[in-house]
């Protein structure tokens with residue numbers, strides 16, 4: 001049987017590989033480093049939230065609410081996903097005034113949410129700053145232990161026959177007569193693509209697309225910071241907390257630690273290919289967290305990590321499409337810091353697209369076409 005090749009063993013690579021294998025396909029994943037070594041790994045947990053999400057992704061999230069619990073239950077190794085509710089805190093007058101419009105828009109896309117007064121917020125999360133004037137609340141939002149989940153899906157994929165080759169970097173994609181024929185890896189080997197090629201290399205995708213197709217995707221790589229505080233039993237975090245204008249996200253972590261993130265940048269060293277946190281971002285991120293939860297003032301930081309690259313896209317939503325002009329090549333990149341929550345739905349849509357040769361309408365907002373680039377004669 002002809003083999004499908006998946007590049008990258010992050011959440012997208014392992015979900016798609018597992019789904020293909022369960023449909024009887026022969027699948028091989030080529031991973032430059034190790035399973036979950038990119039944005040799908042690292043400390044803390046990922047938010048699975050619709051609240052405050054880019055409006056173009058809401059329809060995917062409405063579907064994701066349905067998919068996450070069942071997918072979580074189907075994996076070995078215990079639950080990784082949990083519904084905690086998400087508070088999108090509002091402090092400024094203009095954010096309070098626009099809240100109803102956002103609530104209406106989210107609801108129209110199938111995302112249950114409601115406005116909470118400051119008093120109602122404090123019944124869900126204690127210790128909020130006096131300046132918090134209210135929040136938009138999504139009860140079905142939650143969090144996921146992303147690294148454990150990615151590893152569990154990888155094990156499931158392997159149990160269905162998927163071969164995962166780690167330490168195998170793809171350096172070039174060979175195309176002949178509108179078909180991907182093979183990929184070349186860093187060790188000089190060539191691996192035939194008898195079936196389809198799925199390029200889910202996140203931070204590595206743009207370089208491969210440019211070298212094979214001469215197409216420069218409007219994406220760039222960012223190393224986003226995550227911090228874990230020292231244990232803080234005096235600051236129990238009961239919901240996932242985000243903010244309408246501050247760059248901050250707060251989550252409960254195991255052992256009474258608090259996870260603080262939200263998109264502050266670290267520094268990426270091209271020579272060592274490693275990222276590290278920078279003092280200004282650590283201080284800035286902590287200050288934003290203290291502004292909404294004053295009890296975090298003076299809290300020690302046990303870990304600050306910025307070693308997991310994410311590709312960001314110029315219009316803040318991913319690009320999910322065929323490789324240009326290619327009958328058997330698909331790619332997704334540019335998750336812009338929020339690709340985790342929608343992964344199970346997007347992976348299913350891509351696999352259905354390939355199986356039925358029918359372009360899913362839900363993916364239309366994410367096509368190359370929005371940049372005036374067409375996928376050729378293939379749909």
Ligand SMILES: Cc1cc2nc3c(=O)[nH]c(=O)nc-3n(C[C@H](O)[C@H](O)[C@H](O)COP(=O)(O)OP(=O)(O)OC[C@H]3O[C@@H](n4cnc5c(N)ncnc54)[C@H](O)[C@@H]3O)c2cc1C
Pocket residue numbers: 007008009010011012013030031032033034035036037038039040041045046047048049168169170171200201202203204205208224225226261308309310335336337338339340341342
């Ligand atoms: C700090 C941080 C916080 C985030 N928080 C959230 C959140 O709260 N909610 C949310 O929805 N999303 C969040 N995200 C985004 C989400 O984690 C990512 O969008 C998602 O994990 C991307 O999955 P992926 O499989 O595409 O990429 P990755 O997990 O990065 O996997 C890509 C894999 O490809 C491999 N690779 C790269 N180049 C090559 C090559 N040439 N050959 C072979 N392999 C290659 C890499 O080693 C990597 O393992 C966050 C991201 C970060 C970094």
